[in-house]
Every structure is written in C-alpha cells, then in structure tokens.
Amino acid sequence: MPNLKTLLISGAVALGAMTAQPGALLADVNNIVLVHGANIDGTTWRKVYDSLADDEYSVTVVQLPMTSVEDDIAAVRRIIGIQEGPMILVGHSYGGLVIGEAGDDPNVRGLVYVAAFQPDVGESTGALSASMPTGFTGDTIRIFEDGHYLVNEDAWLSFVANGLSDEEALFTARSQAASNLSIFAYESTTAAWNDKPSWSAIATDDGVIAPDLQRQMAERAGSTVVEIENGHMLPMTSPDEVADVIRQAASAVE
Template identity: 65%
Template sequence: MTKLHTLLLSGSIALGAMIGQPSAASAQVQNILLVHGANVDGTTWRDVYDRLTADDYMVTVVQLPLTSVEDDVAAVQRNLDVQNGPVLLVGHSYGGVVISEVGVDPDVKGLVYIAAFQPDTGESGSSLLASTSTDFTPDVLEVFEDGHYLVKEEVFMSLVGNGLSEDDATFVARSQAMSNTAILAHEIDAAAWREKPSWSAIATQDRTIPPELQRRMSERAGSTIVEIENGHMLPMTSPDDVAELIREAAEAVE
C-alpha cells in the first residue's frame, strides 16, 4: 500500500468516526440543566455530566437547597436565567417535581424525567406514592423537629440504593443531604409537560418510585419512554443509557 493511500485511508476512517460521533453541534439544544433528587446532591450526575460534556454540550448541574419546592424552583430558575439560548431540563426522582414547575419558562424546550415523579397540577410526591403500592412509606424516614428528614440508612441502601455497589450505596446513604418534608407534600402549580415535549427513563427495578407509577405518569404525559433495567439511582448506575436519552431529546426538540 502506498504512503499516500495509507494517509487517505486513515483520513477517511478519522472523518467517519467524527461524523458518527454525536455532538451538540447537531442538536437543537446545547444547554442542559441536570436537577438531582431529594436527600442527595448534584454529584450523583457526575458520570452523566462527563458523557454529555464530552459531546460538547453545555451542562449545568443545579444544587437544590431541599428546604421547599419554592426554594428549589428558585434555584433552578437562577441557573436557567444565565443560560445562553434554549434549554433542556432533566430531573431525577424528586427533581421531576421541580422541572415540572420550572419548565413553563419559555427558554425550556423539553423535559427529561429520569426515574422521576411527573406530577400533574395539584399532585405531590406524597400523593403519587400513596396512589400505588410501594415500600417507600413514611415510616422509612427519620423526621426531625424542624421538619427535615433522612431516609434510614438500612432502608436507603435496600430501597434507594439497589443497583449500586455496596460501597457506593453506603456512601450515598451516609452523605445524605437533609431534605424537608415540605418538598414531598407540595402540590405543584403547573405541569410543563402538558405544553412541552417530554422523555422518560423508567427504572424497571426501582423500589423507591415504583416502575408502574413511573409508566402511568409517563404515558399520561405522552412522553417518549425508555426502560432501563436498574434501580432508582439511574444517573449513577446507568449513565450511558441516561446520557443517550438526553442526547436524543436535545436533538429532537425544536
């Protein structure tokens, strides 16, 4: 093979790899806001963040105060206000409650729910859990006098952390962010998914938000649905699948 032929062949392979590689350049939305769930923080998104930023998306991980839904909505809104251009909102678990309200902002072009609550107007996380059979009942919480709570460690590991390694489940259980019970009781004022396209990743082995509840909410919203065989902490256990769904949403919204 001639040296010129070798160079041309190598260049063609490299060009093909570049064309086949998904990137923000081909997407309608480049700005992605990742919103974490209750009792955790934004570090649960790290593996998803790494995958999306490698594709040149502008990714912001919101840190919620978890003191009230109003405070959490305000935290996401502040991050939303500094974005340059249209935004895709992504919420995990309780984060789905928050993005359902914030998502009415005109800069938000789509919503992605990851093993998340997807409430309608007047619904709360607590009312949705009460509507189905679940092991995640009020008695699994250790509630303090000021209304903040933790999920009991052994329960956290078995219900929330299933699918994680034992070391990771222990670490997340012992590094819980104190959350206020008000975030579970809050009835949302707006459901952005009624007006905007949505996607949903259902965790088929979820023991926190039952898969059948996730399906019911997602089907009601007309979301594009994927099912991922893992537990509740999909951003940590299945970052490839989660990142792929977010890419698909970013490329599809208008």
C-alpha cells in the first residue's frame, strides 16, 4: 500500500499537469464554429480564431454565400455536419439569424451572439431593425438589379466600422461582399436559443443594431450578457473579449 507521502506527491504531480493544460482541454466542448455577418467574410474572425486556436480549441470558420438565408443556413449545416462531437455555434450580426436556424442540430450545445440579431420564430432582421432604428437605414445601401446590395462607403465608415482604425475601416468598406436584399425580409422558422443556452456580447457603440435592441433580444432569450465598449465589428475591434465569451460558453456546456 502506498504511504501518505507517495499519495501527496502523486496528487501534486497530477494537479500540476491538470492546471498546466490549455483552456480547450479543460472545457466540456472543444469545437467552435464561427459565422460571419452580411457584406463581410470569415476573415473578420481571424483574431478570434487565433486566440481560440492558441488554446487548442478546434475552430472552423464558415464562409456564407449570402445569396439567400436558405443558402447561408445550408452552408452552416455543412460545417456542423463535419464536426466531431459537440460544438459552440457563434454568429456575428446577421450571422445571429443564421445560427438560430442552424443551431437546432443536437451537437450544437450553446450559441454565442456577437453584436448580433437574435430573432424569434416569425421575426425578420428588417422588422427588428425598424423597431429600434439607428442611422443605418435603407438609404445607406446601393441595390443592384440582381437583388444584391452593398453599403455606401460613408455609411459603412460611420455605422459599421466605427472602432476600427481608419485603414482597417476603409479596407472593410472597399472589400465588401454583396449580400442579397432578401435576407432582411426572411422570417425565422427556428430560434435555437429557445431550447439551448446562449450568450450575447453586446456592442455598446453599435451603429447597425441598436444596443438596446441587442439587450432586449438577449433578455427575452435568457442569454448570459457581456457588454463590450466598442462598435459593430467586435470580432475585429475586441477579439480578446469576444474570445473570452466563447470560452465561457464552451466551459459551461456539456
């Protein structure tokens, strides 16, 4: 039988090994799927991706086609389907609508909304925006004959990219990916947050989705709320804070 000293030494070694593990190895959920917003692409997640990957989370970034909400949901479901085990699903801005639809998959254990729409069944992002308007209105976009749109540069810099450096703001304005206008009218058919735990990172200086609207949506969903003092592009302006919210979610679910 081992003596007390041997047990204490063994326990100390085991504890030291455990405390030395990076965050992902102590979390119940290791897979993170990141979904970007409209008129941007997955590169907006790069700093959040790097932070989580450094902690050995398995992070995947979805690239949305933005041709329709249905196509975007399908793109997220493809990525969900190739994950091995449970995951946290994260959506920025319009991506919040998409994760609410795709998040009904049983392997999605929690949802994180980042300066995002969090619609209930039957709600559209257009109607939600109209309920608490910001300066980001219909006359700030240019609509093309095929139904896609881009945000006017001045409006992008003022309402979307506030908080970014001048150089980054201008680059994001001039590297927009056109989105289909139909995304504003789409009425949600599923709201996964009704059945799953959720977190909401609210951008207190958001010029696209009114901060009070973000708070209202998070409150009715029972989301865990973290307020971050910055503009709409939180994945780029406050990546460490956003990554911390995702870590909190990953450690809270099974």
